[in-house]
Amino acid sequence: MTVTLADVAARAQVSPATVSRVLNGNYPVAASTRERVLRAVDDLDYVLNGPASSLAAATSDLVGILVNDIADPFFGIMAAAIQSEIGGPGGRAGGERLGVVCNTGGSPERELTYLTLLQRQRAAAVVLTGGAVEDAPHAAAVAAKLRKLGDAGTQVVLCGRPPAPDAPEAIALTFDNRGGGQQLTEHLIGLGHRRLGYIAGPEERTTTRHRLEGHRAALAAHDIEDDPRRTVHGRYDRRAGYEATLELLRRDPSLTAVVAANDTVALGACAALREAGLRIPDDVSVAGFDDLPFSIDAVPALTTVRLPLSEAGARAGRIAMGREEPPPGGIATVRGELMVRGSTGVPRV
Amino acid sequence: MTVTLADVAARAQVSPATVSRVLNGNYPVAASTRERVLRAVDDLDYVLNGPASSLAAATSDLVGILVNDIADPFFGIMAAAIQSEIGGPGGRAGGERLGVVCNTGGSPERELTYLTLLQRQRAAAVVLTGGAVEDAPHAAAVAAKLRKLGDAGTQVVLCGRPPAPDAPEAIALTFDNRGGGQQLTEHLIGLGHRRLGYIAGPEERTTTRHRLEGHRAALAAHDIEDDPRRTVHGRYDRRAGYEATLELLRRDPSLTAVVAANDTVALGACAALREAGLRIPDDVSVAGFDDLPFSIDAVPALTTVRLPLSEAGARAGRIAMGREEPPPGGIATVRGELMVRGSTGVPRV
DNA sequence: AACGTGACAGCAAGCGCTTTCTACACAAGA
DNA sequence: TCTTGTGTAGAAAGCGCTTGCTGTCACGTT
Numbered sequence: 077m078t079v080t081l082a083d084v085a086a087r088a089q090v091s092p093a094t095v096s097r098v099l100n101g102n103y104p105v106a107a108s109t110r111e112r113v114l115r116a117v118d119d120l121d122y123v124l125n126g127p128a129s130s131l132a133a134a135t136s137d138l139v140g141i142l143v144n145d146i147a148d149p150f151f152g153i154m155a156a157a158i159q160s161e162i163g164g165p166g167g168r169a170g171g172e173r174l175g176v177v178c179n180t181g182g183s184p185e186r187e188l189t190y191l192t193l194l195q196r197q198r199a200a201a202v203v204l205t206g207g208a209v210e211d212a213p214h215a216a217a218v219a220a221k222l223r224k225l226g227d228a229g230t231q232v233v234l235c236g237r238p239p240a241p242d243a244p245e246a247i248a249l250t251f252d253n254r255g256g257g258q259q260l261t262e263h264l265i266g267l268g269h270r271r272l273g274y275i276a277g278p279e280e281r282t283t284t285r286h287r288l289e290g291h292r293a294a295l296a297a298h299d300i301e302d303d304p305r306r307t308v309h310g311r312y313d314r315r316a317g318y319e320a321t322l323e324l325l326r327r328d329p330s331l332t333a334v335v336a337a338n339d340t341v342a343l344g345a346c347a348a349l350r351e352a353g354l355r356i357p358d359d360v361s362v363a364g365f366d367d368l369p370f371s372i373d374a375v376p377a378l379t380t381v382r383l384p385l386s387e388a389g390a391r392a393g394r395i396a397m398g399r400e401e402p403p404p405g406g407i408a409t410v411r412g413e414l415m416v417r418g419s420t421g422v423p424r425v
Numbered sequence: 426m427t428v429t430l431a432d433v434a435a436r437a438q439v440s441p442a443t444v445s446r447v448l449n450g451n452y453p454v455a456a457s458t459r460e461r462v463l464r465a466v467d468d469l470d471y472v473l474n475g476p477a478s479s480l481a482a483a484t485s486d487l488v489g490i491l492v493n494d495i496a497d498p499f500f501g502i503m504a505a506a507i508q509s510e511i512g513g514p515g516g517r518a519g520g521e522r523l524g525v526v527c528n529t530g531g532s533p534e535r536e537l538t539y540l541t542l543l544q545r546q547r548a549a550a551v552v553l554t555g556g557a558v559e560d561a562p563h564a565a566a567v568a569a570k571l572r573k574l575g576d577a578g579t580q581v582v583l584c585g586r587p588p589a590p591d592a593p594e595a596i597a598l599t600f601d602n603r604g605g606g607q608q609l610t611e612h613l614i615g616l617g618h619r620r621l622g623y624i625a626g627p628e629e630r631t632t633t634r635h636r637l638e639g640h641r642a643a644l645a646a647h648d649i650e651d652d653p654r655r656t657v658h659g660r661y662d663r664r665a666g667y668e669a670t671l672e673l674l675r676r677d678p679s680l681t682a683v684v685a686a687n688d689t690v691a692l693g694a695c696a697a698l699r700e701a702g703l704r705i706p707d708d709v710s711v712a713g714f715d716d717l718p719f720s721i722d723a724v725p726a727l728t729t730v731r732l733p734l735s736e737a738g739a740r741a742g743r744i745a746m747g748r749e750e751p752p753p754g755g756i757a758t759v760r761g762e763l764m765v766r767g768s769t770g771v772p773r774v
Numbered sequence: 775a776a777c778g779t780g781a782c783a784g785c786a787a788g789c790g791c792t793t794t795c796t797a798c799a800c801a802a803g804a
Numbered sequence: 805t806c807t808t809g810t811g812t813a814g815a816a817a818g819c820g821c822t823t824g825c826t827g828t829c830a831c832g833t834t
Contacts, residue, residue: 176525
């Protein structure tokens with residue numbers, strides 16, 4: 077059978093209560109006793125029963141991290157940063173929490189199910205990363221869940237996601253996608269581009285909408301007509317970028333620049349342009365978003381907006397663990413930085 | 426206060442036992458009763474207390490997925506595939522499990538700590554992905570943990586990791602890294618290359634060793650001297666590839682090909698070569714490993730060995746859930762496929 | 775010499791479920 | 805009419821831990 081607290085207690089000749097206190101270190105225990113207990117734990121190879129412990133203490137050491145797509149480095153990088161701060165294994169001793177990342181695949185139902193599962197586990201904290209789906213009923217359902225989690229004592233942090241007004245206790249670290257999108261397009265306009273294609277992400281997503289809004293704001297600021305035929309929606313993957321570019325080219329072969337929803341999409345766009353015999357940036361400029369590690373290795377290197385994914389994730393993790401003050405008002409905006417590289421240049425004449 | 430089973434029972438005018446049975450669906454309950462209970466659950470917005478449930482039932486619905494680096498798509502892709510099969514949210518109903526991925530960062534201690542944490546949570550299954558550290562004491566410690574987990578009823582699956590002889594109950598889906606490495610180098614030798622640089626991964630890792638062994642086997646098979654100065658070790662990241670390439674070039678400027686530990690490293694190698702004014706593949710051929718999504722977008726597209734990460738992950742997930750027969754002997758080898766693309770060509774004369 | 779006063783350790787009451795065993799009602803066979 | 809099933813529901817005993825409260829010493833205090 078598995079070893080229990082009582083077994084350890086018997087071997088150390090103390091009461092179970094004492095063993096518990098030694099293990100939790102939250103109550104004075106004489107050094108000699110502690111040592112005896114620790115030795116017994118070691119001898120018996122005892123491992124605490126998590127569920128029992130959580131039940132009795134009414135808390136758990138689980139911290140949930142929700143991501144839209146774990147195979148996408150955008151989320152991977154944030155998740156790694158968050159998890160590293162969860163203190164988890166390797167972190168400072170004591171608060172040994174289990175930081176777990178859950179992959180929603182961008183599906184609202186899975187997001188909700190995961191939240192319920194975490195609620196069921198009485199998670200200590202939950203971090204939601206990335207853009208939210210903008211479907212109203214779903215947004216309301218998520219907000220309700222977050223509120224309930226908050227009420228149950230779970231710290232909720234949004235990282236790279238807009239604040240949820242209906243769930244005020246959720247701390248939000250929001251990326252300035254609108255500003256980033258605007259900077260990027262301003263840059264291209266500044267180079268002289270006037271006919272810009274835009275490959276947007278999936279519809280009904282905050283990230284998609286904000287980046288697109290930034291793009292349009294830049295166009296408007298320079299009195300460039302926003303032809304709806306120059307915008308195509310697609311998923312956040314290379315394939316979508318490839319196909320969208322083909323479509324944009326079909327609609328208007330005179331395009332001089334393509335702005336993509338993110339770097340991965342931009343890579344697909346580059347591939348399509350290259351196959352179409354167009355040079356980058358001589359014939360068509362390309363810009364991405366996020367500045368993922370591979371972006372600098374694209375040929376030519378991708379002009380993009382760097383988002384401090386690691387820093388934001390780390391901060392979100394610390395806030396979730398209560399190791400850092402939340403920003404005033406519970407909301408902070410994280411800005412991106414325009415990285416001008418080889419994939420953008422002056423338009424062909 | 427939070428709602429408990431008893432509250433639901435009271436509202437539905439049944440005993441707690443009945444509510445539990447309705448929720449678990451593992452015992453006959455009259456349809457009318459069931460409906461009454463379900464309505465009460467809904468009315469009260471009841472969420473099962475996971476720890477209590479796990480304690481009483483002596484099982485948990487947690488499935489752990491250990492990865493070396495969650496920010497690396499190599500692991501992200503596998504993790505996504507595994508998690509999708511965990512049934513987790515979105516999967517077929519009933520077996521609603523919480524598939525959680527844990528990032529060890531390649532650190533042996535963190536790996537061990539996570540395993541303990543999972544053991545503490547009485548995880549239903551654990552999947553370890555990617556290469557293992559070859560340090561003997563650590564390997565023994567891990568094997569011991571896996572054995573203990575197995576004894577406690579946790580299904581252990583290794584995905585992309587060599588079998589652990591000391592933990593026979595662990596099912597292993599192993600990548601044929603040696604064979605892949607050999608194929609790759611054979612391909613280059615076939616093109617006429619004789620002076621090949623090799624950028625290996627971190628030392629003391631099974632993946633590193635096996636790929637390198639394959640490379641050496643190919644060299645040996647063609648009577649090409651294996652000059653140790655042509656091999657450099659580094660981390661599995663772009664930076665390492667960049668620096669290692671510079672080093673290789675310094676040691677022998679007459680190199681005609683560089684074989685990298687994986688695609689990410691290969692990208693770094695490409696960057697270094699390009700900066701050194703060398704054309705790919707005209708001056709130097711480059712090959713990667715894994716065939717991550719971005720590899721096809723490199724310029725030129727990367728020659729590499731495709732590993733069926735998604736398929737292997739999915740299979741590992743199913744095995745972990747007991748939905749697929751383990752391979753005979755508990756060990757299966759997953760082969761890679763050589764993808765010849767533009768980054769390799771005949772050596773310059 | 776009587777009496778706080780710390781510093782530790784133990785008792786025992788749960789935490790909220792699951793599950794075995796028992797109880798009951800009704801239908802059917804003897 | 806009396807047993808034997810059959811289908812449901814309840815009572816209650818834990819699961820292994822945490823923690824409030826209650827001792828029990830060994831000391832300084834007055």
